[in-house]
Amino acid sequence: MDVKDKIKYIFSYKIAGKLLIELNTKKAFKNFKPPKNWRTDILAPPLRTGVYTKEIIAKHYLEGRYVSGVKPVAWVTSGAPIEILKALGFYILYPENHGALCGARKVALEISEEAEKKGYSIDICSYARTDIGATLSKKTPVGKLPKPDLLLCCTNICQTVLYWYRVLAEYYKVPLIVIDTPFVYDEAKKHDIEYVKKQLEASIEVSEKVAGKSLSFSKLKEVVRLSKMAAELWLEIMNANKNKPAPISVFDQFIHMAPIVEKRGDPETVDFYSKMLDEIRERIKNGIGAVKNERKRVLWDNLPIWYKIRFLSEFLAENGVSVVASTYTNAWGELAPMMDIERPIESMAKTYVYPILNRGTGHKLKTMETMVKEFDLDGAILHSDRSCKPYSVGQMDQRLKLLNELGVAALLLEADHNDPRAFADEQIKSRLKAFMEMMD
Template identity: 30%
Template sequence: MSEEIKKHRPPPDPNSAKYKLGQIAAKAYSDAQAAKDRGEPVGWCASNFPVEIPETLGLAVVYPENQAAGIAARGGGARLCEISEADGYSNDICAYARISLAYAKIKDAPEQNVPMPDFVLCCNNICNCMIKWYENLSRELNIPLIMIDIPFNPDYEVSDGELAYVKAQFWDAIHQLEALTGKKWSDERYREVMEYSGRTSRAWLAATACARYEPSPFNGFDLLNHMAVMVTARGKKEAAEAMETLLKEYEDNHEKGVSTFRAEEKYRIMFEGIACWPWLRVTSTGLKSRGINMVTTIYADAFGFIYKDFDDMCRAYCRVPNAINLELSRDKRIKLCRDNHVEGLLVHTNRSCKLWSGFMAEMSRQIGQACDIPVVSFDGDQADPRNFSEAQYDTRVQGLMEIMEARKEAM
């Protein structure tokens, strides 16, 4: 979270969405610690592992990716990365993984502590790097690894074969967890979780769609913070309520003509990629100071997990970003750009993420062409502060702004 933004704002209203969402994210950690203290098994869980499974089983889990982002945002990224590097991990490896593997070793980081796990839950629909990271966690900590493989889908639609394979693994994972923890799956509880997940997702989609208003009633950087709840807690009642509050606030903002973007909105862009957590203030200020509002990101679409039954849920997990081909990835983004009147695309070429950045050049060319908008990229990293240049970022954003400005003048 940006210190600058904090400094200039009053303490959040406890009835506000921001406060509620922050509480949910913080409570996930404290609940897991409380479960650990009670002697219950606690898991470390990949961000796109089906959260419905631990939620229905009543298992406490924490998310190493969120933890790594938190550590990086609070300035601990380089310190932990260097610990892993000293153990022989290449600095080319994902910085979240390096931070997490370092934490597994030292078991303490004041920026964001988590209880140590009794099992790990992995899902590779975000990347195969996740498999290697969790294999190593499992081996180093000598704890069971439960893995759901959701293959990268080269096709536009999810095939019956993929669905059957993924569904069988969901049940396999459930049965393994039942055996491991003694908890029991309940269809009734699952229906409840599914209901909350649907409510949360519908509110999220509607809230993020408020970016269609000009000016947008929110600063897109808000989404980077709120998405943590969408990833980890969308099956909870409190998450549904908080997201509905967020939607109401955004609609109210629009009615009142105000926004959480605290500047005049001169330009509207889509931001592509994971946030540069160690440089959040710099990346945010670089935009805001020029009147550029990042009105949308793929996260707006990605976490709309609306499904009608178990099969449909499996299919939804096969369609998350990074598990889908270039054409579907592109079309989702084109829709976001068009729906939200985007005037430029700013791409974070994220050193930590080979999959996300790997076909971004071609995809962003196609998006730029289809939407007739300029595309500019910058080099950065989601958690290793050493892989970002403030000067390069500034120059690139300035360039993007100048193109958008020239286009406005020519209209």
């Protein structure tokens, strides 16, 4: 550890940076009011506890600016089993989350063009392009990303990550851990779980070597416990939308899910979701819906369209349509019951084999059908995401089944989660409008 790095880290992040962010949060919480151009005529004000989302993310990226040389840094895929790394004291960066942030701030295109200039095809996932572009050009809206000391890639979300992380390993010349998760068609076999468990065990040695210390089993149990607690709270927040009107729209969930992805395993994340759940319960008690005049309730399938969240939220809310459930935000809550604090490695192996993207299309259909019934939905919007083939495959049939078997309106919406060039404004508007007219 470099002493200069450490002093800089302590001063700029631990003392001054954190303090400044916390002061800002306190001020924002106390004088809470919606942003100037917030459509209060059609939407409830943003959640007041949302100021803590900002705080957690701001701290996370601020720490990232000064963390190199102080803590080991790992870059990981969104579905990676991070509990071991967390217990070893790694600073963990999620390139996909950083990509989403670039998308929401509308700079993803500029950054992914940096990758395209170097020959990466526009047919590659727009998260991968944004990340590789940010790596090559150092462009990022968060100031600076810390270089990885270790890469952890888990194939439970797609196969693209395998090639993407090989590019990163080649570029940064750091070890790459691959956790290969067999695809689950129906139920995972015993040997599937065993296979993942063995890989997790083998990864400990590599991670320990990079971290320069040994894994404490009790620490790992604690991380798993906190991870599970946060995921359970997140699930409870999402399930609160079974109430009418729904207190938190899926578009809000897209924003407030950042800590459950990026900071699970931290005690602050548990506290944060606990506070958010209180506010949501308060909303339910007072009959406040995320969309004023909620007339129709629909679900969202697939990744968000990060650069159009505001537009979509308002366009639908203008017609009293509230998006109340989503397979995507659900993915970070549905697996919580599988985590077992007493058997951390084994339960991690099971948990990380079962994400929605590692399961057959029939499972996703079942998830949506359950949502339609439990959340009492009128329709479904299936975002056919050009960048995410594993999520989009099967949607043609899923759409027809929802329509024919459950009788709900269902729309396939062609776009891309991070590449605005794949979003045709007028076409999307006309399809959404026709979808809403169909529900009336």
